[in-house]
Amino acid sequence: MIKRFQLDRGGLLPTAGLDAQVLLFCAPDSAERDVLLNDFKLDEHALASALDPDEVSRIEFHPDNLFLIWKRPESCSGGASLAFEVSSCGLLFSPQRLLVIAHDDSQLNGLGARQPLHSPLDVLLDLLANNLHHYLGHLKVIKLIARELQQRFNESMENRHLIQMFNLSESLIYYINAIHSNGAVLSRLRNHAEKAQFSAEAIGLIDDLIIENNQCYKQAEIYSTVFSGLIDARGNLMNNNTNSLLRKLTLINVVFLPLNLIASIGGMSEFSMMTAGTPWWIAYPLFLAAMLLGAGGMLLGLRRLAAGKGA
Template identity: 50%
Template sequence: PDAPERTEVLGRLAIAPHLLDSALDADEISRASFSTDCLSIIWKQPKNVSIQEQLKFDVGSMGLFLQRGQLTVILSECPPSFTSAEFQGSRCARDALLKLLDHTIVHYLGHLKVIKQITVELGSKITFSMENQYLLQMLALAESLIYYINAIEANGGVLAKLESHAQQLGLDAQRLGVLHDLVADNQQCARQARIYSDVVSGLMDTRGTIINNNVSVLLKKLTLISIIFLPLNLLASIGGMSEFSMMTMGIDWKISYSLFLLCLVLLGWGSWHALVHLLETRQRRGRHVMSPGRRTGKDQVPHVMER
């Protein structure tokens, strides 16, 4: 809201200016405060996903003020649609408040489902990647999950406070049951966010190792190609001089140079297989040395049979 709207809101709701500032501050923590005729809630909600250089899931704040049978919602972006099916059947402001809180929890669960799908897709791309682009996107997802966990758990504190002041809020048995369901859904949402955060954080190092291994394999292949072409370049340089033409002057140049090219191909093919076989043999010997051997002779533990 701009300056005239802020003045109008402060005058109509008769609330403290810091509550309005808190409702528009994205870094404000969730809390609930009670007065004689007003319930003030600072609630954390997920923002719309921003796709710029990388995916980013962030959270924002909104203010909920319940007084004199009216619910006032103050937020800077992402206004909810109170005409949707989620808010059908609201008979009073308390019903609208509970449905709005439920709408936010469902919004969190939807984003967590998207984060899981993106994590699986990034994991499959990282398996064959040699750049850190996808790894940086996964790091951004891990950071977003931390913000989500903080916001969801803070909202859980607000729900617990509302549950303890249900009589003061004038909630009947049906609305109190809805509030109990909101507490359980929010706990499940927080648990799911923590699981996703642990999985993403735990696999970050492993997927970084996969990228390093892909680069190492590529460098190994390039090194083999360089080693093979080094003698081939030397022989090709010598064969391309006039001495080779003088040595094969009795043979048609088409036949002589074709045979020379065939020898180079066979030499390169043989060098490639010889180097690959040598490297594989050394790797097998290294694994055999590191693996524990069997006990024989005096190293065996005798089996003692007791009667």
């Protein structure tokens, strides 16, 4: 699907003209891919990279345009996984036109709310700033979810809460990689802005994006470190609770083992039959003495075996 927009009165207005200043290629089909390849001279590798969610952010400089691969955050998948994903989009920029290649049409939502848009460069910088603010918003959501999971884990100690914390920690790793690679793109764009003699206002906006991206990166890094510590602490706490439960079960077994032993010895009809000619007050003490000797021999053998392994 192709959406066309014209810049008018500081915003984006839908238009049907072929000379639109901003075009959005949303999940392009084969015919729309041919338009990108033939009319806009985009090579197949660049097109495939724009739609590849695992592609790393980068920027390519051409005589007439710039091509950016930008990592953007996806909405939370919800459900039991609580995973935050990142995806890629392609941005083909020239002073007269901006092409956006993405899997959905949410890339241009909310543009123009912070500052008026008068040129494709304004749209590009506002789009990058919008994605960066989405990262910051998602980090706040992740922090709130982590607190709620911590409370639930303290109440129930269920494995699913620990798994959700693992998923959030994994999402933060993806966010850190995406934000770091976006920062490299912004730095190269800043250098190009000086050579291409962008306006002072545009260069100032790029500088602001670099600062905010670095802050976002540091924040995601801190959250990831805290999450790793929390997961280790929660895992140790779960192990301690399991050990405490096993200790209680062992105490119960220790209490009932002598009772089971006495009941077993007292109910041995075969032993009573074999010792019918011997008084019980002689046969049973001898049997207990043999059991103690056997237990002592086993204990001595286990100690020697443990000493041999330790040496």
